Amino acid sequence: MTTTRDHIVQAADTLFHEQGFEHTSFATIAEAVQISRGNFYYHFKSKDEILDAVIAARLERTRAMLAQWEADSATPQDCLYAFIEMLVRNQTSIMRHGCPVGTLCNELARLGHEAQEGANAILDLFREWLREQFVRMGHGKNADALAMHLLARSQGVATLALALRDRAFVLREVDQMRAWVASCAPAGATATAAAAPRRRALSSSSKGRK
């Protein structure tokens, strides 16, 4: 059953992504949900409370998505490919509105908004999940740094994609990120120690998704 509250959160979620939190007014959300402005305050005491609800919903959705990716992937490498593939899947949306996670974190950070921690928690969900994959690949000590590196690469692509709207650029960078993941793979199976991924003149696209 979908309550009015759910409708509000869903509409706000979309609008916060498309227009930003601050730029989105109650009037805009009200129009999307087809209710009156005043009716908001039966469900939420303030705009910040709607933001909290949106963040909570995104956290839940992200958790489910990551679990699904893991369930669908045979190896940790495939998990990483699933993450990277997101840039291609959501290409159009990213070129139009940016990465929903990165743009929200940045907007709230710049505003000094108290909900920044919540938004960062979404980012941390990805960070931890990526770290886990690198741990499974045998990069225990550097797993977090590798996770951050991949996060930064994808955020950079999203940022330039939004500004320049260059599809070829996105695909090119995605290709390189895939190659980088391939180069991170433990050479022989079960590399116990070997913390560091070896730098090599890579065999670009060895991975076949499955």
Place this chain on the structure above:
Amino acid sequence: MTTTRDHIVQAADTLFHEQGFEHTSFATIAEAVQISRGNFYYHFKSKDEILDAVIAARLERTRAMLAQWEADSATPQDCLYAFIEMLVRNQTSIMRHGCPVGTLCNELARLGHEAQEGANAILDLFREWLREQFVRMGHGKNADALAMHLLARSQGVATLALALRDRAFVLREVDQMRAWVASCAPAGATATAAAAPRRRALSSSSKGRK
């Protein structure tokens, strides 16, 4: 001689970086410049006109900066190092307010603001300048893709730096970017700087572009 107009543009420039364009009101700028709100409209017809003036000022300043970097660098590699070093030099500002170029481009792109082209022109200044360095290094055909790659990396670092405020992360990524530039150098060439980038565990691949 510094005119009132210049003062306004300078204050607006800083505030647009720190708070964003939309979030910055005339009242805030007026307070910074110590003039009355009404007085703005003698110098500018609208807020958008101030934005245009800020963008023009940034274009000019960026051109001068890039020319200076080139004058101070013995080799194209050193130019690239100067670019990367910017992330360290401006670390504190970036962690607090983000990259001034990236945040403005993204804000205007999301708003669908007509000044987006102007903001992108600043980004293109970097893109062209970086491309030029790669051309000088002998990467003619791939020079633009390499320039975009470096731009994306730095934007990604700036985005995560703003969200997470992790100094160690920034330094780690900068180190990797230096190493990547070194790996792009034409064989046999020697970079002058103390920048002699160390090769570290987390390097990103240059892939088969060459």
Place this chain on the structure above:
DNA sequence: GTCTATAGCTCGATAGAC
């Protein structure tokens, strides 16, 4: 060139009828 005063609008938030 700089000021005060204010129009006209939108915002987030409240009050109270139904």
Place this chain on the structure above:
DNA sequence: GTCTATCGAGCTATAGAC
């Protein structure tokens, strides 16, 4: 639970005195 009406604050922009 949903509505209408409205408040006060903040915004961009204008008018006109000095």
